[in-house]
Amino acid sequence: MSVTNLPPWAPAEALSGASYSAAELSADGDRVFLLEQRELPVVERYVTLTTPAEVAEGIRAMVVRGAPAIGIAAAYGMVLAARAARGEGAEGYLHALRRAGALLDASRPTAVNLSWAVRRALALAEQHAPRDGEQRFQEMAAFARALHRDDVAACRAMGRLGAAHLPDEGAILTHCNAGALATGGYGTALGVIRAAIEAGKRLRVLADETRPYLQGARLTAWELHKDGIPVEVLADSMAGWLMQRGEVKAIVVGADRIARNGDVANKIGTYAVACLARHHGIPFYVAAPWSTVDLATPDGTAIPIEERASDEVGLIAGKRMVPEGVRARHPAFDVTPASLITAIFTERGEATPGELARLAG
Numbered sequence: 531m532s533v534t535n536l537p538p539w540a541p542a543e544a545l546s547g548a549s550y551s552a553a554e555l556s557a558d559g560d561r562v563f564l565l566e567q568r569e570l571p572v573v574e575r576y577v578t579l580t581t582p583a584e585v586a587e588g589i590r591a592m593v594v595r596g597a598p599a600i601g602i603a604a605a606y607g608m609v610l611a612a613r614a615a616r617g618e619g620a621e622g623y624l625h626a627l628r629r630a631g632a633l634l635d636a637s638r639p640t641a642v643n644l645s646w647a648v649r650r651a652l653a654l655a656e657q658h659a660p661r662d663g664e665q666r667f668q669e670m671a672a673f674a675r676a677l678h679r680d681d682v683a684a685c686r687a688m689g690r691l692g693a694a695h696l697p698d699e700g701a702i703l704t705h706c707n708a709g710a711l712a713t714g715g716y717g718t719a720l721g722v723i724r725a726a727i728e729a730g731k732r733l734r735v736l737a738d739e740t741r742p743y744l745q746g747a748r749l750t751a752w753e754l755h756k757d758g759i760p761v762e763v764l765a766d767s768m769a770g771w772l773m774q775r776g777e778v779k780a781i782v783v784g785a786d787r788i789a790r791n792g793d794v795a796n797k798i799g800t801y802a803v804a805c806l807a808r809h810h811g812i813p814f815y816v817a818a819p820w821s822t823v824d825l826a827t828p829d830g831t832a833i834p835i836e837e838r839a840s841d842e843v844g845l846i847a848g849k850r851m852v853p854e855g856v857r858a859r860h861p862a863f864d865v866t867p868a869s870l871i872t873a874i875f876t877e878r879g880e881a882t883p884g885e886l887a888r889l890a891g
């Protein structure tokens with residue numbers, strides 16, 4: 531693994547459509563570039579990875595995070611596996627891709643985009659295994675790049691749909707980071723906000739800091755400030771007070787897995803925000819690509835919730851905040867019931883949670 535302070539790709543190569551990107555594949559398909567999100571907003575630094583195991587560790591350790599972004603990173607990890615297996619016959623190739631897929635799929639459990647991307651890569655591997663090694667590798671790279679491009683297009687499509695539901699002016703509350711840094715580019719929840727502002731709406735953003743990884747304070751604020759979009763950061767305890775004072779006009783969040791009945795798994799704290807929104811009669815919107823919808827999961831009780839290390843809560847910038855010997859709970863996600871959600875925006879259309887299956891096509 532190597533580290534650089536500048537995007538290691540030529541500007542024309544980035545599929546994100548921005549000067550930065552959560553994950554990119556080199557032109558030769560031999561390296562995966564991840565923006566080291568644990569060091570933002572202070573340092574913009576990129577890590578260059580060359581094996582599926584390194585990509586899996588980058589996802590587990592949250593170098594790259596965000597449901598669509600980790601799906602894209604996993605797809606790029608499968609490209610590295612296909613490249614390394616160019617000299618293998620069909621059986622050896624499939625064994626190598628299955629091993630890489632298992633590593634990548636095991637890196638984080640909640641975002642369905644990860645397993646969705648690995649499943650699609652393995653389906654392609656099954657289909658082209660008998661072909662020449664170089665041809666398999668190029669086909670896997672084309673698949674992964676198309677998945678990245680499709681995600682950016684999906685973000686822009688759902689952004690346009692959602693933008694119509696936002697007020698002409700006022701403050702929009704967000705939770706966690708569902709922006710370009712969590713996707714292939716442009717963002718889901720932040721894509722709705724970007725599209726609304728591009729359409730002339732005079733909006734500003736209240737970004738929940740979102741302890742303990744601080745995706746809101748460190749990542750959402752960094753993205754929006756870079757775009758010149760007005761943003762203020764809130765401690766997670768402040769949202770209710772600002773809703774009670776009438777300052778919050780709407781709420782838009784992302785998702786990591788949407789069950790068939792419309793229940794939504796998202797960053798821990800989302801459920802509390804949704805309860806407050808309902809109490810104050812404020813619209814609560816979810817924006818997510820169809821790759822986040824999991825029709826095989828009947829409802830939110832069946833969504834696996836990632837438990838992360840206690841010290842990710844107990845330490846802040848390496849400084850101990852919880853006494854030694856005292857455990858800090860760390861569920862990384864919670865589930866917001868469909869009944870608290872006003873509408874879900876996807877690239878296939880918008881739906882109330884109960885109507886989601888209608889978009890399945």
Ligand SMILES: CSC[C@H]1O[C@H](OP(=O)(O)O)[C@H](O)[C@@H]1O
Nearest residue numbers: 595596597706708712784796797
């Ligand atoms: C556009 S998906 C973003 C989604 O993923 C985040 O989780 P994490 O930062 O732990 O990967 C969070 O739940 C966001 O809403």
